[in-house]
Amino acid sequence: MPTDHTLHRGPASLGFLAAAAAALGVGELAAGAVESWRSPVQAVAETFIDRAPEPVTKFGIETFGTNDKAALVIGILVTIALVAPLVGRFAATRRLIAPVGFGVFGAVGLFASADGASLLHGIPSVVAALAGFGIWQVLVRLSAAESTASDASVLDRRRFLLGATSFVAVGAVAASAGRALRRRFSAVASRAAVMLPGAKDPLPPAPASASFDVDGLASLYTPNRDFYRIDTALTVPQVPAEDWTLRLHGMVDEPYEIDFDELLSMGLVERDITLTCVSNEVGGELVGNARWLGVPLRDVLDRAGVADDADQIVGRAVDGYTCGFPVEAAYDREAIVAVGMNGEPLPLSHGFPARLVTPGLYGYVSATKWLTEIELTRFDTFEQYWVPRGYSEMAPIKTMSRIDVPSTGETLEPGETTLAGVAWSQPQGISKVEVKIDDQAFAEAELAEALNENTWRQWRFPWTATEGNHRITVRATDGDGNVQTEERAPIRPDGATGWQELLVVVRGSSS
Amino acid sequence: MSRNRILRMLGMLFALTLFVAACGDDDDSDTASEDTAADDSSDTTEDTTDETTGDAEAPADSASICDTEALVNAVESGPDEGTLDGMTDDPVGTAASNNPVLTTLVTAVSEAGLVDTLNDAEALTVFAPTDCAFSNVPQETLDAALADPEGLLTSVLGFHVIAGEQLSAEDLAGMSELETFTGETLEISAEGDTVTVGGGQATVQVPDIQTANATVHLIDAVMLPPSAQ
Numbered sequence: 001m002p003t004d005h006t007l008h009r010g011p012a013s014l015g016f017l018a019a020a021a022a023a024l025g026v027g028e029l030a031a032g033a034v035e036s037w038r039s040p041v042q043a044v045a046e047t048f049i050d051r052a053p054e055p056v057t058k059f060g061i062e063t064f065g066t067n068d069k070a071a072l073v074i075g076i077l078v079t080i081a082l083v084a085p086l087v088g089r090f091a092a093t094r095r096l097i098a099p100v101g102f103g104v105f106g107a108v109g110l111f112a113s114a115d116g117a118s119l120l121h122g123i124p125s126v127v128a129a130l131a132g133f134g135i136w137q138v139l140v141r142l143s144a145a146e147s148t149a150s151d152a153s154v155l156d157r158r159r160f161l162l163g164a165t166s167f168v169a170v171g172a173v174a175a176s177a178g179r180a181l182r183r184r185f186s187a188v189a190s191r192a193a194v195m196l197p198g199a200k201d202p203l204p205p206a207p208a209s210a211s212f213d214v215d216g217l218a219s220l221y222t223p224n225r226d227f228y229r230i231d232t233a234l235t236v237p238q239v240p241a242e243d244w245t246l247r248l249h250g251m252v253d254e255p256y257e258i259d260f261d262e263l264l265s266m267g268l269v270e271r272d273i274t275l276t277c278v279s280n281e282v283g284g285e286l287v288g289n290a291r292w293l294g295v296p297l298r299d300v301l302d303r304a305g306v307a308d309d310a311d312q313i314v315g316r317a318v319d320g321y322t323c324g325f326p327v328e329a330a331y332d333r334e335a336i337v338a339v340g341m342n343g344e345p346l347p348l349s350h351g352f353p354a355r356l357v358t359p360g361l362y363g364y365v366s367a368t369k370w371l372t373e374i375e376l377t378r379f380d381t382f383e384q385y386w387v388p389r390g391y392s393e394m395a396p397i398k399t400m401s402r403i404d405v406p407s408t409g410e411t412l413e414p415g416e417t418t419l420a421g422v423a424w425s426q427p428q429g430i431s432k433v434e435v436k437i438d439d440q441a442f443a444e445a446e447l448a449e450a451l452n453e454n455t456w457r458q459w460r461f462p463w464t465a466t467e468g469n470h471r472i473t474v475r476a477t478d479g480d481g482n483v484q485t486e487e488r489a490p491i492r493p494d495g496a497t498g499w500q501e502l503l504v505v506v507r508g509s510s511s
Numbered sequence: 512m513s514r515n516r517i518l519r520m521l522g523m524l525f526a527l528t529l530f531v532a533a534c535g536d537d538d539d540s541d542t543a544s545e546d547t548a549a550d551d552s553s554d555t556t557e558d559t560t561d562e563t564t565g566d567a568e569a570p571a572d573s574a575s576i577c578d579t580e581a582l583v584n585a586v587e588s589g590p591d592e593g594t595l596d597g598m599t600d601d602p603v604g605t606a607a608s609n610n611p612v613l614t615t616l617v618t619a620v621s622e623a624g625l626v627d628t629l630n631d632a633e634a635l636t637v638f639a640p641t642d643c644a645f646s647n648v649p650q651e652t653l654d655a656a657l658a659d660p661e662g663l664l665t666s667v668l669g670f671h672v673i674a675g676e677q678l679s680a681e682d683l684a685g686m687s688e689l690e691t692f693t694g695e696t697l698e699i700s701a702e703g704d705t706v707t708v709g710g711g712q713a714t715v716q717v718p719d720i721q722t723a724n725a726t727v728h729l730i731d732a733v734m735l736p737p738s739a740q
Binding site for chain 1: 598599602604605624625626627628630631632633635661662665666669674675692693694
């Protein structure tokens with residue numbers, strides 16, 4: 001027979017389930033407080049994936065595909081939903097069962113969250129377990145009246161049910177609040193959910209003649225995962241698109257602030273642009289080409305109206321980084337506020353949800369990632385981030401050519417071979433690339449078709465390699481007929497120059 | 512567990528302090544340090560270019576830095592890229608030009624047109640003879656090498672470079688020979704902590720200097736490859 005402070009089995013099952021559900025909600029909410037704190041359900045799911053024997057995970061992936069993690073989370077919730085009422089039945093009659101039940105619940109979450117790292121990661125699990133036990137106690141007390149009342153009053157039962165459902169509801173609200181809070185730690189979900197509209201006037205696919213098929217040659221479009229990343233962010237800023245705004249201010253007629261959807265509604269264009277880092281050494285890899293999707297910068301500026309005496313556009317990132325470049329660059333070339341890169345939303349490390357891309361200017365003055373403000377100002381009143389750090393205020397990209405094939409340190413066999421590489425000179429374009437072998441005269445290389453003047457161009461050059469050490473030198477000529485300078489300049493303050501020279505060792509396999 | 516956490520936090524705090532200190536340097540003395548920084552780097556380059564046209568002798572003071580302790584001190588007190596606001600770590604060719612005890616090597620590398628080759632390689636191990644090491648090379652040998660930058664000088668320098676991997680002194684201690692950049696065989700032997708390379712021609716004095724793309728070991732002598740012996 002139920003004694004004081006205990007429940008009938010039916011309500012006990014229900015009450016325990018409600019307490020467990022509310023506990024999970026509290027756990028989610030707590031996980032929203034600190035980035036390293038982990039949601040009990042998520043932690044158990046991830047630990048399960050890490051620890052489960054391979055056939056089990058394989059089954060999961062085969063059965064649920066990419067939804068395997070979601071399926072696992074649902075599985076955990078269903079398990080709790082089945083176990084909790086059962087525990088509740090026994091908890092109704094034995095005092096120790098409830099604390100032990102929530103203790104086990106908390107401990108499982110705690111150890112899954114810690115997973116060999118810090119127990120502190122499991123704080124939400126402990127908080128959840130304590131909350132669950134507390135809620136259970138409250139429900140037991142709520143029902144005390146019910147069980148002591150001689151004739152089971154409908155009113156009291158209602159009060160118990162109301163209490164239980166309220167806790168479940170509070171738990172649900174807590175859970176969604178926790179999930180919302182955690183979004184500030186990661187923009188992954190936001191990026192996955194972003195649907196970018198297409199460009200008004202999409203670019204045709206690149207013609208086959210724009211690429212040479214040479215092993216080791218940089219591909220015409222650099223895949224996002226291989227695209228160079230140079231920035232000042234120690235950790236990648238997490239900026240959910242739904243929380244993002246772009247503010248236009250400074251020397252403008254009408255400052256404004258728009259959200260991500262409004263930006264997209266301004267009309268998107270596609271642009272092929274080669275991005276170049278000032279820190280690229282002669283022959284270096286800090287350059288990449290992408291098809292960008294974005295809003296023309298001039299549209300963004302015109303909406304505010306640029307004051308006549310403003311001469312600098314400052315792009316400010318969420319972390320305070322600033323770039324700065326001449327106002328003309330927004331009007332004399334195809335600068336954009338980019339939201340897409342090579343057919344997908346900007347990767348988080350490349351500035352999700354929006355960044356600047358300006359042809360012909362090194363990235364540090366013109367390509368702010370995680371863009372959140374555009375300020376119109378003057379060069380004589382504002383210094384962008386890298387200027388007091390020894391780099392130039394004005395940073396047009398210098399004409400450069402690079403040897404990709406053979407790679408540095410690769411030994412060639414004597415015989416027919418193909419040298420290949422890329423050359424760039426945005427926004428003039430490349431009109432010629434020449435190759436010099438040892439002390440011979442420069443000879444013209446074959447150029448792949450140019451996508452436009454703002455992208456790099458591939459080149460190739462047939463060569464009969466003879467045994468020995470050879471020096472290969474490359475130089476480019478820009479679209480205006482200017483030959484790339486031979487004079488060596490260091491990276492600082494405004495970009496390296498010089499013709500790349502490569503030592504190539506040719507050796508027969510027999511020697 | 513919680514002790515680990517505390518250690519980790521202390522570690523992070525330490526790292527953060529270093530970071531802040533490194534950045535703080537620049538913020539405190541903004542223009543001053545920037546000016547020096549800019550001057551330093553351009554000076555080095557100019558000096559290098561000047562020297563390539565003249566003779567390649569290192570300044571007397573850096574050639575006299577010969578023992579290990581003095582080398583370490585000189586490297587540590589030299590123009591340190593870490594104090595500059597670099598966007599990136601320097602690759603080995605550029606990093607060497609900031610090293611006060613490698614001035615002759617840097618001149619020779621630039622004379623041989625090997626700067627890009629060193630900078631653009633993905634991974635290298637470089638045995639870098641110090642200015643002291645170069646000062647022991649007979650003048651006529653040095654002149655002969657500099658007079659033939661694409662031949663003798665390239666084979667000598669190429670003999671000091673291993674392509675494809677960044678080997679630490681510890682890695683080297685477990686090896687007996689390596690193929691050099693120019694395809695010759697470099698013998699390696701280790702006794703205790705001492706690594707000797709080039710069939711006893713040189714000893715590693717300061718091991719494991721890291722650059723963006725290479726691990727550099729300062730050695731006490733310029734090695735001659737079998738092809739030049």
